[in-house]
Amino acid sequence: MxxxxxxxxxxxxxxxxxxxxxxxxxxxxxxxISYPTLANETPDFRAGGDLAEQSLVNKLIRRALVRNRxxxxxxxxxxxxxxxxxxxxxxxxxxxxxxxxxxxxxxxxxxxxxxxxxxxxxxxxxxxxxxxxxxxxxxxxxxxxxxxxxxxxxxxxxxxxxxxxxxxxxxxxxxxxxxxxxxxxxxxxxxxxxxxxxxxxxxxxxxxxxxxxxxxxxxxxxxxxxxxxxxxxxxxxxxxxxxxxxxxxxxxxxxxxxxxxxxxxxxxxxxxxxxxxxxxxxxxxxxxxxxxxREEETLDTIKQFYVICNEKEDKFASLCNLYGSLTIAQAMIFCHTRKMASWLASKLITEGHQVALLSGEMEVAQRAAVIERFKNGKEKVLVTTNVCSRGIDVEQVSLVVNFDLPVNMEGMADNETYLHRIGRTGRFGRRGFAVNMVDSDCSMDIVKAIEHHSVYRKISKLDTSNLEEMEKLSI
CATH class of the missing domain: 3.40.50.300 (P-loop containing nucleotide triphosphate hydrolases)
Incomplete structure (x- = not known):
């Protein structure tokens, strides 16, 4: 003009x-837009908390009006x-x-x-x-x-x-x-x-x-x-x-x-x-x-579970069992650090999965492009940190996995982030699954704290190696 x-x-x-x-x-x-690259081990707190960055990502990926009930x-x-x-x-x-x-x-x-x-x-x-x-x-x-x-x-x-x-x-x-x-x-x-x-x-x-x-x-x-x-x-x-x-x-x-x-x-x-x-x-x-x-937050369409694991290799094995047993359109997997997200994405690609990786050191337009590809179904699995816990609606997501449980800077359960994370599934009345990987007594305490939070439903124990138990989930 x-x-x-x-x-x-x-x-x-x-x-x-x-x-x-x-x-x-x-x-x-x-x-x-450019950000200093932090150490890979740095928890991705900032990515989820920068409202301006998230707003810009949403503007870049939402080229049509969102469905709003x-x-x-x-x-x-x-x-x-x-x-x-x-x-x-x-x-x-x-x-x-x-x-x-x-x-x-x-x-x-x-x-x-x-x-x-x-x-x-x-x-x-x-x-x-x-x-x-x-x-x-x-x-x-x-x-x-x-x-x-x-x-x-x-x-x-x-x-x-x-x-x-x-x-x-x-x-x-x-x-x-x-x-x-x-x-x-x-x-x-x-x-x-x-x-x-x-x-x-x-x-x-x-x-x-x-x-x-x-x-x-x-x-x-x-x-x-x-x-x-x-x-x-x-x-x-x-x-x-x-x-x-x-x-x-x-x-x-x-x-x-x-x-x-x-x-x-x-x-x-x-x-x-x-x-x-x-x-x-x-x-x-x-x-x-x-x-x-705002309609009252309800998680009735989302079944929530936790899986006992010893280390990240056990988590990965449980994830593979889970993915092999359920009919999953698309899945989002949340990690605490960029290093863990990168490791997990590489492992999944080796197993033959179509995987997208999203973390906070990416520029805003890079994040928008990755999310756009995921929304269009070009990748079936999105491995991410808290950068993607809010505001991203993908109807086809039927599984959310907390590979690492959401915690705040004090190491306590982050109830709000948990709700945003698992809310990526079960969209528009569809059934969804949320699975939490527990690898320590501290992790179990976090799951219990989340479960006791007034908004949430019961989080049940799941044995992903038990085929009979897994078959019940797909009914």
Whole structure:
């Protein structure tokens, strides 16, 4: 859209290592994301806990809207006001150019959260909104559409401001806006991200600015490129990631304080924990609220077992017995360290299995490519660390194996990670199996602690060498 736009390319080839590249005004492309390689023995705690990385992985692999059975709960600022929802984009009375852009992106009808959120975001007079929405539910497209609809192209100044917690996520949002605004050439977009140096003493003419909190704050206060008094729509994306990133929370609040009281505030978050609520209350006055009604977590479709083993070779033998006895579409196997994951993947490949390996030292685009291949069935077994314990839905997964039990940094049972891990199977009402490898008294204590946690069902003992016992599982 703008001549100063960044060009983003995700290079995902079957036989090569993918990377994310960025180029600016013809400069030499360079990798955006790289991590120091830690010792192989290092537990992969960081991989599962980096919310920004996980969010970017989800954005890269979810090219279509995810299936979501959760109902939407709408809490209106004014309960007496009629509640509107839409079943088609035509009902929103978009401009022909913008409607053409929406359909050109492959959106046939609004997603579940878009049905309720878009009428609020496009309402006159403007309404503030707090919305819960995971990656893949159409959230980015929704607020991108709202910003594009909001712009007055006659005004050559910044009117819509969107901040995101990381450089890479900001680029992803900008890519959606550029695609959706393909047929709106008069709408210009600028990126308030590191490396995009602007001349002092000028005012931006781009109507939409997407950026990270630190750079956007500098553009508003230090360099005076943006007049905060002229911002009429403010979007804060990934609020839960934002407040988990040092400094971003305070920078976001400082940006918010520069804006007028009449500025429309839109906040999105994947979770609504107490810390997110406190943050939202400071940024979004008198909001409408859209939440996903979460069905009560149930593990009724997942049978859980533990297997007594002596060492990793015994674990591997039990795994082979298990895989040979059950009818398994796809399996996910979780290890505690990258070294163990690499060893196990090699052993399984030697046994003739189609295996994918995923761990935290991989770049984000590499992880996305591995998950994409697994989802497409090109590999039947995914060996991974905690990097894949959350947010990845593969319907065909019927077996989850905790080759190493999930523990926290203190070595205690990590109940939340256990739930996320075994929740990769038994999706959409299908039957699934979760098997835990126990190789010590300490491991047995962890299994008992998990079992005693109020949410979980009984974890039964399993002898994988007993063919009669194994045959009962497939009935």
């Amino acid at each position: 703008s001549k100063d736009s960044w060009a983003v390319a995700v290079d995902v080839q079957e036989a090569t290592t993918p990377s994310i590249q960025v180029s600016f005004r013809g400069d030499t492309p360079r990798k955006l 959760n109902e939407v709960e709408v809490l209106q600022r004014d309960p007496r006001s009629p509640l509107y929802s839409v079943k088609s984009f035509e009902e929103l009375r978009l401009t022909p150019e913008l409607l053409r852009g929406v359909y050109n992106m492959g959106f046939n009808r609004p997603s579940r959260i878009q049905e309720n959120a878009l009428p609020m975001m496009l309402a006159q007079p403007p309404q503030n909104l707090i919305a819960q929405s995971q990656s893949g539910t159409g959230k980015t497209a929704a607020f991108s559409l709202a910003m594009l609809s909001h712009v007055n192209t006659e005004n050559k100044w910044t009117q819509c401001l969107c901040i995101s917690p990381t450089y890479e996520l900001a680029l992803q949002i900008g890519q959606v806006i550029e695609q959706m605004g393909t047929f709106c050439p008069d709408v210009k977009l600028a990126y308030g991200i590191r490396g995009n140096r602007m001349n002092r003493g000028i005012k931006l003419q781009e109507q939409i600015v997407i950026g990270t909190p630190g750079t956007v704050l500098d553009w508003c206060t230090k360099y005076k490129l943006i007049d905060p008094n002229k911002i009429t729509m403010f979007v804060l994306d990934e609020a839960d990631v934002m407040i988990a990133t040092q400094g971003h929370r305070d920078q976001s609040i400082r940006i918010h304080r520069q804006l007028t009281k009449d500025c429309q505030m839109l906040l999105f978050s994947a979770t609504f924990e107490e810390s997110v609520w406190r943050f939202a209350e400071q940024v979004v006055p008198d909001p409408n609220i859209i939440k996903l009604k």
